[in-house]
Amino acid sequence: MYTVQHGDTLAKLAVFYGTTVNAWLDENEELELRTPGYLIPGEKLKPPKRGRKRTAAPYECVEEFGPRELKIWMQNLQNKEYANVRTESIGASVLGWPLELIKLGQGNKKIFLSAGWHANEWHTSLFLIRMIEDLLKNESTYDGVEVSVLPMVNPDGIQLVQEGVYPGHPYKNEVLSINDGVPFFDHWTANIRGVDLNHQWPAGWKREAYTSPQSAAPKHYGGKAPLTEPETRAVYQWVEEIQPDAVLAFHSQGEEIFWGYRQKEPAESASWAVRLAQASAYRPIRQADSYAGFKDWFIDRFEKPGFTIEMGRGENPLPFAAFPNMWIHGRRLVYEALQLANEE
The missing domain is CATH 3.10.350 (Membrane-bound Lytic Murein Transglycosylase D; Chain A)
Structure with a gap:
């Protein structure tokens, strides 16, 4: 057994x-x-008869990827001691999972890739992990660019979607109360406290909050104020310190690229959006019908290119079978973004 x-x-x-x-x-x-x-x-x-274990190809997703898997992956990465790789924790989640950041390359241009903002969009975290592995085999593609990757912004929420509230879960009562007693979390996008980490940003926060849930919820609740959650505060403080030249935040789904915020984006954002769309076959959209997102704040604060990338098509959480399509189009998009950063 x-x-x-x-x-x-x-x-x-x-x-x-x-x-x-x-x-x-x-x-x-x-x-x-x-x-x-x-x-x-x-x-x-009762286990079935064992078969032959195989390693998934970069374009495959055969099992869930959560904070436990990220921890193991980080340990393996650090053990390999790549000369061109630096790692750090920029903070911790509510439940104490480290918010792991990986830096590749060096240069005057800095680009920031992030994923796993929403709990049931964990495929985007796996995508950035596979993207790091791919970049390590193609170092010339980011020569002169410092690439910072935060693959999992919301580890607590991702763990909840994948594992549920197991016996002894420290937030079991709170989470079940938020979820109306239903022990099923495929629809959950928030962090473990029921705050949507992509509705937490001081860029149109009041406007977004007015038409969103007014208390903790599985999705869309932006908190009592901007930046109340440890996950968003950690990203905020790191970005304020580093001030990257461009940011790409990966979500699912829709195969779309959102690239503007209240016409405050710089002129080059439009050409970036066209190039990223040509590379990925995703549809560029200037303004989403929402506010208080990370990309919104970045554009508003720094007047630099910021993008929300909606990967894949279907209903979240996307099935494992959706990952090859996400990989093909997302990989091309990332390499095009690095090329654009090099051209600036």
Whole structure:
């Protein structure tokens, strides 16, 4: 028998055993009757016969990627001691997960890539991890550019979507209250306190708050004031210190590029948007019908190019099968952004 550990999901067990999710369900029929389908740490499962474990290709997603996986990935990256890579933690989430930042290259131009803002958009975190691995094989593409990557802004929320509120979860009562008692979180975008980290920014915050939830909610609640959450404060303080030349914030879904904010964006933002659209086949849109986002604040504060990239198509959380499409178009977009930074 296998004893379920914290962080386990059927997809992760299937990868570890070289089997399939259906094979686990066949051996443990009671799991098919469970709603939601989260595994419970400590429960016993009958493993199927082991198969051949394989490594996913860069364009594949075969299991969830959350803060536990990011921690292991960071340890492996640091052990390899790349000469051109620096890592740091710029802060911590409500539950104490470090907000890990990876820097590649050096140069006068600085570009900031971030993802995992919304809990059920964790595929974007995996995308940036795979993007870092790809960039390490193509160092000439960012010669003269310092690339800073924050792959997971909202680790607590991502963990909630993937694992649910397991016994002993420190915010179990609060989260279930916010979610009207429903122990299912695929729709959750907020952090663990029910604050939407992309509605937390001092750029039209009052206007956005007026038509948004007025208390903690699974999505869209911008907090009692801007920058109340440790995750947003950490990003704010880091960006204020570094002042990158351009930022790209990755979300899902829609295959769109939002590039303006109340006509305060610099002139070059329009040409950037066209080039990024040509590279990715995503649709450029100048102004979203919302405010208080990270990209909005960056444009308002620095008058530099800022972009919200909506990856993939479908309903969040996107299925694993959506990842190859995200990889193909997103990879081209990132390399085009690096080329644009080099040309400035």
